[in-house]
Amino acid sequence: MAYSEKVIDHYENPRNVGSFSKEDPQIATGMVGAPACGDVMKLQLKITEEGIIEDAKFKTYGCGSAIASSSLVTEWVKGKSIDEASGIKNTDIAEELALPPVKIHCSILAEDAIKAAIEDYRTKHGE
Amino acid sequence: MVNVNYFEIFGLEEKFSLELNTLTERYQTIQKSVHPDRFAHASNQEKLLAAKKSTLINDAYQTLKNPLSRAEYMLELRHVSLPNEQASFSDNAFLMRQMELREMLAEVKFADNVESAVFEASQVLEVEFEQHFKAMQVALIDNTEASNKQASELLRKLKFYQKLHVELDRLEDLLFDD
Numbered sequence: 001m002a003y004s005e006k007v008i009d010h011y012e013n014p015r016n017v018g019s020f021s022k023e024d025p026q027i028a029t030g031m032v033g034a035p036a037c038g039d040v041m042k043l044q045l046k047i048t049e050e051g052i053i054e055d056a057k058f059k060t061y062g063c064g065s066a067i068a069s070s071s072l073v074t075e076w077v078k079g080k081s082i083d084e085a086s087g088i089k090n091t092d093i094a095e096e097l098a099l100p101p102v103k104i105h106c107s108i109l110a111e112d113a114i115k116a117a118i119e120d121y122r123t124k125h126g127e
Numbered sequence: 128m129v130n131v132n133y134f135e136i137f138g139l140e141e142k143f144s145l146e147l148n149t150l151t152e153r154y155q156t157i158q159k160s161v162h163p164d165r166f167a168h169a170s171n172q173e174k175l176l177a178a179k180k181s182t183l184i185n186d187a188y189q190t191l192k193n194p195l196s197r198a199e200y201m202l203e204l205r206h207v208s209l210p211n212e213q214a215s216f217s218d219n220a221f222l223m224r225q226m227e228l229r230e231m232l233a234e235v236k237f238a239d240n241v242e243s244a245v246f247e248a249s250q251v252l253e254v255e256f257e258q259h260f261k262a263m264q265v266a267l268i269d270n271t272e273a274s275n276k277q278a279s280e281l282l283r284k285l286k287f288y289q290k291l292h293v294e295l296d297r298l299e300d301l302l303f304d305d
Binding site: 031032033034035036037038039040042059061108109112116 | 226290
């Protein structure tokens, strides 16, 4: 199966790979996994007091599409408010990366990672 | 031939633990009976039926041979609704551990003694796989609504370990096959 150029670009030069300290109260962590392929994805957001996503990092163990999806998401969420970020849909990700139908679940995983991170933020901040 | 029970095909009890040798022997016997050579002079319809049966027997064998697909099949027979394969999994503690295990595998190639690092990693994976596997086995034997649900959760987790095994095999090929 051929990957799109954008997938290859993100795969070869992933943006924002890494981790923030989980102890930092500004950091929200979202962990998700896909049993079908065994992919594991961690997305961390650095969120200001005003609820703006200042920075994002990811670590993904999975196929090229899963890595590209999470890499793209870290670029997209930066500068967005939590509400704006939670509006990102897997279909947007899949479209941007031209993912084939069999790889749609990678974009779903990335969307779920954003949701999980935001949920973690809300839990931490008692919202 | 719709809705045939895979266990019945091979004359086996519908139990999770089965004798692999018995399964394989019976599979081979039945497969011979539908071999195309035996139908060389048969009508087209008979040939077609034999071919269909052969496919079915093969599916049944492959499903029962692998313990994880066997467990999945048993849960299907019990009408346990398995979570969508594509749906994300969000057991945080479990996923954190998966991340650690992936990191452990990624570190192996930097170890002073790569061979022993690979061995240690395989031991760690083995132990954790077995823990989940045994728990799933017990839950499948219990066969209550709650235990079946538990078995399906454990099965999802075991699939992550199956993936880790694949990764470890790949790593070994990479490191030791010159």
